[in-house]
Amino acid sequence: MRLDEAEMAALMQAAQDGDAVAYARLLDGIVPLIRQAVACRWTGIEEPDDLVQDVLLSLHQVRRTYDPNRPFVPWLMAIAQHRLADAQRRHARRAKGEVAVEALPETFSDEDAKEPIDRLADAETLSRAMADLPPRQRQAVELLRLKEMSLKEASEASGMSIAALKVSMHRALKSLRAALSK
Amino acid sequence: MRTKDLIAILANDSRSPVHRLPSPSVRLIKWLAVSAPWIALVVAVMHLRPDLGTKLAEPRWLLEQGAALATAVTAGMAALCAGVPGRPRWERWLAAGPVLVWLGTLGLGCVQDWIQSGPVGVSLQPDWECLPGIVLVGLVPGVVMVALLRRLAPLVPVVSVGLGGLSAAALADFALRLFHTQDAGAMVLVWQVGTVALLSAASAAIGRHILCWRHLRAG
Numbered sequence: 001m002r003l004d005e006a007e008m009a010a011l012m013q014a015a016q017d018g019d020a021v022a023y024a025r026l027l028d029g030i031v032p033l034i035r036q037a038v039a040c041r042w043t044g045i046e047e048p049d050d051l052v053q054d055v056l057l058s059l060h061q062v063r064r065t066y067d068p069n070r071p072f073v074p075w076l077m078a079i080a081q082h083r084l085a086d087a088q089r090r091h092a093r094r095a096k097g098e099v100a101v102e103a104l105p106e107t108f109s110d111e112d113a114k115e116p117i118d119r120l121a122d123a124e125t126l127s128r129a130m131a132d133l134p135p136r137q138r139q140a141v142e143l144l145r146l147k148e149m150s151l152k153e154a155s156e157a158s159g160m161s162i163a164a165l166k167v168s169m170h171r172a173l174k175s176l177r178a179a180l181s182k
Numbered sequence: 183m184r185t186k187d188l189i190a191i192l193a194n195d196s197r198s199p200v201h202r203l204p205s206p207s208v209r210l211i212k213w214l215a216v217s218a219p220w221i222a223l224v225v226a227v228m229h230l231r232p233d234l235g236t237k238l239a240e241p242r243w244l245l246e247q248g249a250a251l252a253t254a255v256t257a258g259m260a261a262l263c264a265g266v267p268g269r270p271r272w273e274r275w276l277a278a279g280p281v282l283v284w285l286g287t288l289g290l291g292c293v294q295d296w297i298q299s300g301p302v303g304v305s306l307q308p309d310w311e312c313l314p315g316i317v318l319v320g321l322v323p324g325v326v327m328v329a330l331l332r333r334l335a336p337l338v339p340v341v342s343v344g345l346g347g348l349s350a351a352a353l354a355d356f357a358l359r360l361f362h363t364q365d366a367g368a369m370v371l372v373w374q375v376g377t378v379a380l381l382s383a384a385s386a387a388i389g390r391h392i393l394c395w396r397h398l399r400a401g
Contacts, residue, residue: 017199024193031185053188058395060192062335064200065266078267082337083395 003029009072016063027056030076037080042087051087055080129179137172140165206262209330213258213323217350220322221357228361242291243365249284250356256280258349261327264342265334265393274341277348284352288375291367304368312373315362316381320354324385328392336393340386343393347385351378 003011008026015023031052038051058079066075130138143154144165151162158165203209237243257277263269295303327346334342355374364370 015196016202018197020193020197023196024189027189027192031189049185053183053185056185056188056192058335060195061396062267063196064333065203065335067203067205067266070268075268078269078337079335082267082335086395 002032005071005073008076009068012063012066012072013068016066016068027059031056033073033076034080037077038084041084051084054087055083058083125180126176129176132179133172133175136160136164137168137175140168141172141176144169203266203333206259206266209262210255210259213262213326213330214255216326217323217353221319221353224319225357225360231361231363233363234360237365242287242294243359245287246284246291246370247356247359249280249287250352250359252280253277253284254349254353254356257345257352258327261331261342261345261349262334264338264345265331265336267335267337274338274345277345281348285371285375288367288371292371293367295367303366306368306372309364309369309373311362312358312364313377313380315358316351316354316374316377318354319357320350320381323353324350331393334393336395339389339393341389343389344382344386348378348382351381354378 003026008029011022011026011029015026034052034055035048038048038055042048042051059076062079066072130141133141139158140154140160143149143157144151147154149157151165154160154165155162160168204212231237256279260274260276263273263276292304297303324347327350328343331342331346336342355378358374359365359370364373
């Protein structure tokens with residue numbers, strides 16, 4: 001449905017007066033216009049339809065600013081261009097923090113970090129090693145690693161001091177590392 | 183969400199009429215109407231300067247005050263226009279002329295002071311009353327300006343709030359000189375216009391926090 005400038009202005013005026021049908025017709029009619037404006041300039045990876053929806057939401061937020069004595073299309077395009085510029089800035093900011101690579105590295109660059117994944121993932125070995133830990137060390141691992149509690153929370157839950165928890169955790173990790181590397 | 187569904191939601195949300203925004207000039211008059219009683223109150227509390235009668239006969243003082251007031255009015259108008267989509271961009275530069283005239287008259291004042299009194303005429307002394315004075319007088323105009331700007335589209339928040347800050351601070355400086363007896367060109371330029379510039383820059387810096395699109399992005 002193609003609307004001309006006068007129709008759009010009349011529909012917007014009716015929408016400002018609370019005519020929901022006119023508003024829906026107007027929004028339907030301007031979507032191709034916004035899509036065209038976005039498609040011409042958008043260079044990001046975001047879906048252009050997300051931007052079209054952004055413009056519609058922005059238009060809705062500031063619909064009181066439309067003055068029926070002024071043309072509608074420049075009003076609409078000013079909103080669309082500013083939202084597009086915002087999206088471009090957002091995209092540029094994100095892209096700045098990303099590194100494009102052709103193939104993702106299979107493992108870490110640090111040699112020590114290249115643990116064989118099948119050995120680490122051996123659940124049976126791990127649970128045997130956990131079972132062999134002294135009770136206080138096992139509890140420290142359960143609370144701090146498996147339940148992901150903070151030191152303070154783990155201290156409250158176990159009745160152990162924070163220092164004792166740290167020592168138990170350190171000893172437990174040492175024992176587990178030794179057991180898994182056998 | 184599909185665009186069609188979003189349109190249905192927005193249409194459903196538009197069943198009650200919206201209050202159309204008055205023209206920028208009407209909003210500017212409202213801003214001045216709210217700011218004027220506050221300024222009058224502060225000036226009355228601080229007492230008019232005793233030499234005001236003499237000052238009103240000095241073309242230089244009148245020109246400086248006229249330029250400050252014109253800066254306040256034009257910057258206010260520019261701020262209120264900047265948030266209306268589709269308005270011409272040149273309106274954002276409305277205050278440029280008055281600002282140049284203001285700086286020019288003060289600069290000329292410095293030259294006159296130099297000719298009359300030599301280096302003493304342009305020497306600078308601390309005048310810490312200016313900053314709190316301008317902040318105090320500009321408080322209400324500034325708050326009212328922000329309230330008016332928040333009803334507009336946040337198209338250029340840094341520019342809008344910066345211009346709003348300039349208008350409130352320039353209006354405050356206009357009022358300050360009705361009770362503060364400091365007229366040396368260099369002193370006014372550094373302490374008063376410096377404060378106005380500082381407050382305008384600070385306003386611009388927080389522009390994005392004051393004006394932003396309030397809706398969530400479509401999911």
